Amino acid sequence: MTEEKVFTISELATMFDISSRTIRYYEEIGMLFSENRDSLTKQRTYTNRERRRLKMILRGKKLGFSLQEIKEMIGLYESNPEGEAEKSRIIAFADSKLKEIEEQIMQLQMLREDILTYKEKYENSRVKT
Amino acid sequence: MTEEKVFTISELATMFDISSRTIRYYEEIGMLFSENRDSLTKQRTYTNRERRRLKMILRGKKLGFSLQEIKEMIGLYESNPEGEAEKSRIIAFADSKLKEIEEQIMQLQMLREDILTYKEKYENSRVKT
């Protein structure tokens, strides 16, 4: 019933269109974990939890964040702060990231407008042939 | 009257808080040009046009694009298409970039929501001290 589906490394790789090496690398630098590896074959298995982590990592990458930054952000999701000091430190980090993200959204909207403007310029300049 | 202000390399560098080396590198790979270099001292001078180009490059970088991608996008701004075929090729490129950018904005908004959610979770869990 509660049998959780697990994935092999190549299943995850094809699922997200990345290489197995990439997944091993993420594990190497502590961004991904493979629980319950077969003690004999040493093969990695991943749970849905790790699949979601990987998805977050790839989203972060597409958005231009470094793996280090992504690691810290995921840490935000998973941290269990002890005491008020730790909590406000985390909230401050969240706020700074939020500001950064909002700035990035604004810049992207500006870039979008720019490209639209140039595109329309081309569309309206009919070439006489 | 129409005397355009020009900048030295270190002026531009401090203006955008980057190194001179970075500027030379961008020139090296054909993303920036220094017109009218002193024939004796070989010193570079930049016009407002190049200052704007540099600004675009740095914006692109902050948004997570590679220098190659940025180069292509700037090419979009500066291209002067000959004939309908060339024009529709450029418009198609613009469209694909626009899609990409809109997707990126959406992802950023989702990330923003995620972080907000987690932040509020921490804020509302008062620690009893």
Place this chain on the structure above:
DNA sequence: CTCCTAGTTGACGTAAACGTTAACCTAGTT
């Protein structure tokens, strides 16, 4: 003339994020 500042061209070095290859293991065919 000497020194300092600001620039120049190579050319080699480096961090991040993987790619690639070698040498090995195990499970499942044929």
Place this chain on the structure above:
DNA sequence: AACTAGGTTAACGTTTACGTCAACTAGGAG
């Protein structure tokens, strides 16, 4: 038994985007 498919570790290679350093030059300040 031999082969194939899919996985493992270890280690060296590669690309991007610069950093760093050496050796040189031209223009002023004193």
